[in-house]
Amino acid sequence: QSVLTQPPSASGTPGQRVAISCSGISSNIGSNTVNWYQQLPGTAPKLLIYSNDQRPSGVPDRFSGSKSGTSASLAISGLRSEDEADYYCAAWDDSLNGPEVFGGGTKLTVL
Amino acid sequence: QVQLQESGPGLVKPSETLSLTCSVSGGSISSYYWSWIRQPPGKGLEWIGYIYYSGSTNYNPSLKSRVTISVDTSKNQFSLKLSSVTAADTAVYYCARRSRGVRGILRFGGYYYNYMDVWGKGTTVTVSS
Numbered sequence: 001q002s003v004l005t006q007p008p009s010a011s012g013t014p015g016q017r018v019a020i021s022c023s024g025i026s027s028n029i030g031s032n033t034v035n036w037y038q039q040l041p042g043t044a045p046k047l048l049i050y051s052n053d054q055r056p057s058g059v060p061d062r063f064s065g066s067k068s069g070t071s072a073s074l075a076i077s078g079l080r081s082e083d084e085a086d087y088y089c090a091a092w093d094d095s096l097n098g099p100e101v102f103g104g105g106t107k108l109t110v111l
Numbered sequence: 112q113v114q115l116q117e118s119g120p121g122l123v124k125p126s127e128t129l130s131l132t133c134s135v136s137g138g139s140i141s142s143y144y145w146s147w148i149r150q151p152p153g154k155g156l157e158w159i160g161y162i163y164y165s166g167s168t169n170y171n172p173s174l175k176s177r178v179t180i181s182v183d184t185s186k187n188q189f190s191l192k193l194s195s196v197t198a199a200d201t202a203v204y205y206c207a208r209r210s211r212g213v214r215g216i217l218r219f220g221g222y223y224y225n226y227m228d229v230w231g232k233g234t235t236v237t238v239s240s
Contacts, residue, residue, distance in 0.1 A: 033225075051224040102155055
């Protein structure tokens with residue numbers, strides 16, 4: 001069971017907007033920034049969003065992140081077929097000077 | 112740009128020690144933190160630990176008694192050793208660079224943030240006799 005809670009699946013049609021939630025507690029999301037990683041089938045994770053809402057260069061602005069209290073959210077607008085992937089949220093947990101904790105992942109299906 | 116490549120045995124016997132190396136190319140290992148993360152088949156990601164180029168480490172408490180991460184700056188490499196392995200340690204093992212930034216001004220409420228921005232392709236390790 002993962003420390004951060006994500007829905008196991010999400011779906012949408014091309015062009016739609018979808019949001020993926022990530023829930024934690026005060027010692028992780030409540031105290032630290034949230035990162036999001038995208039894992040395309042059979043590949044390594046790729047940094048998608050860092051520091052709650054920042055996009056690395058090369059990541060389309062269709063992807064956006066937000067955080068409020070002990071929850072975070074990843075939104076994808078203008079959904080495309082190539083967005084079909086697993087998405088993971090992550091945050092540092094202060095409870096024992098770590099660890100870095102992940103959500104269980106959300107499998108996004110583009111219908 | 113910086114690239115990471117994991118290497119090591121793909122098969123390890125139960126109770127033995129898993130040993131992997133991550134080679135850093137296209138940049139220096141200095142001034143960064145370097146992490147190991149694993150992913151069991153069909154499951155999510157688990158952070159194993161990280162090492163600073165100077166040698167200081169931080170490990171996942173759930174694995175701390177069995178994990179050692181070391182760095183060799185002369186070879187631009189860092190390594191993972193996981194002892195007393197069982198079938199539960201079967202996974203794809205990734206190495207990654209952990210970068211750090213500052214948002215705002217620290218003495219006025221600013222803060223540090225960390226993220227893993229460069230990942231290796233991963234290497235599959237199976238624990239089986």
